Amino acid sequence: MPESGVTGAVAEPASGALLNWGLSEGSTLKIFLDTANLDELKKGASWGIVDGVTTNPTLIAKEGKPLAEQVRMICDIVDGDISAEVVSTEAPKMIKEGLELIKIHKNIVVKCPLTRDGIQATKALSGERIRVNVTLCFSPGQALLAAKAGAYIISPFVGRLDDIGWTGMDLVRQIITIYKNYGYQTQVLAASLRSPLHVVDAALAGSHIGTMPFKVLDMLFNHPLTDKGLDQFLKDYAKVFHETPVAG
Ligand code: G3P
Numbered sequence: 544m545p546e547s548g549v550t551g552a553v554a555e556p557a558s559g560a561l562l563n564w565g566l567s568e569g570s571t572l573k574i575f576l577d578t579a580n581l582d583e584l585k586k587g588a589s590w591g592i593v594d595g596v597t598t599n600p601t602l603i604a605k606e607g608k609p610l611a612e613q614v615r616m617i618c619d620i621v622d623g624d625i626s627a628e629v630v631s632t633e634a635p636k637m638i639k640e641g642l643e644l645i646k647i648h649k650n651i652v653v654k655c656p657l658t659r660d661g662i663q664a665t666k667a668l669s670g671e672r673i674r675v676n677v678t679l680c681f682s683p684g685q686a687l688l689a690a691k692a693g694a695y696i697i698s699p700f701v702g703r704l705d706d707i708g709w710t711g712m713d714l715v716r717q718i719i720t721i722y723k724n725y726g727y728q729t730q731v732l733a734a735s736l737r738s739p740l741h742v743v744d745a746a747l748a749g750s751h752i753g754t755m756p757f758k759v760l761d762m763l764f765n766h767p768l769t770d771k772g773l774d775q776f777l778k779d780y781a782k783v784f785h786e787t788p789v790a791g
Contacts, residue, residue: 670693
């Protein structure tokens with residue numbers, strides 16, 4: 544096994560392409576919230592449809608509390624994969640940070656940027672069966688490197704590619720094709736989703752996960768015909784029974 548810089552027993556060597564995260568075939572699209580805000584997470588979790596959370600240094604900084612403290616509180620709210628990003632830029636330090644982050648909670652997924660050091664750290668952490676979300680992915684070639692390093696998740700940033708005039712969702716589709724070609728186990732997490740249409744397109748592309756701001760999740764509920772239809776149902780009911788139905 545190559546020198547990983549990680550201390551501790553190796554449960555199973557990382558084989559990159561063949562690293563098996565125990566994911567079942569035909570799993571559904573998981574919905575993650577891309578926020579570190581506790582109120583948003585509590586509200587989203589109360590709807591029963593949030594499968595996990597992604598954070599990044601910007602989102603953590605917005606909340607004003609140290610990373611470990613904020614992430615611990617997030618783990619108390621959402622029972623699912625919680626991505627927490629390292630802030631070091633050199634592989635040995637990223638690995639050290641990752642090993643600290645996973646002590647916070649069993650659901651922590653270490654997030655590493657798609658740099659040379661980030662991939663090196665991913666390979667080392669994955670070799671220890673530590674789950675890594677490789678972030679800031681903007682090309683299929685980068686995604687290939689992350690899968691080869693044994694990443695648990697790859698995060699292509701759809702909205703930020705759209706921002707520079709590219710079709711961000713094409714990247715998601717290309718990654719899914721490449722991973723399928725070779726049976727990579729790395730999950731594709733469509734990130735930087737900015738609208739309900741992005742979420743639908745990510746699902747149509749076959750993403751394993753879509754992460755979105757609270758505002759976008761909330762918008763997914765909306766349809767004028769739902770509101771109109773419900774209004775009519777309740778009016779019709781009240782006309783006959785002279786009351787608005789109240790539970791209990
Ligand atoms: O957390 C990563 C990503 O989802 C950020 O999204 O909107 O800042 O590009 P955005």
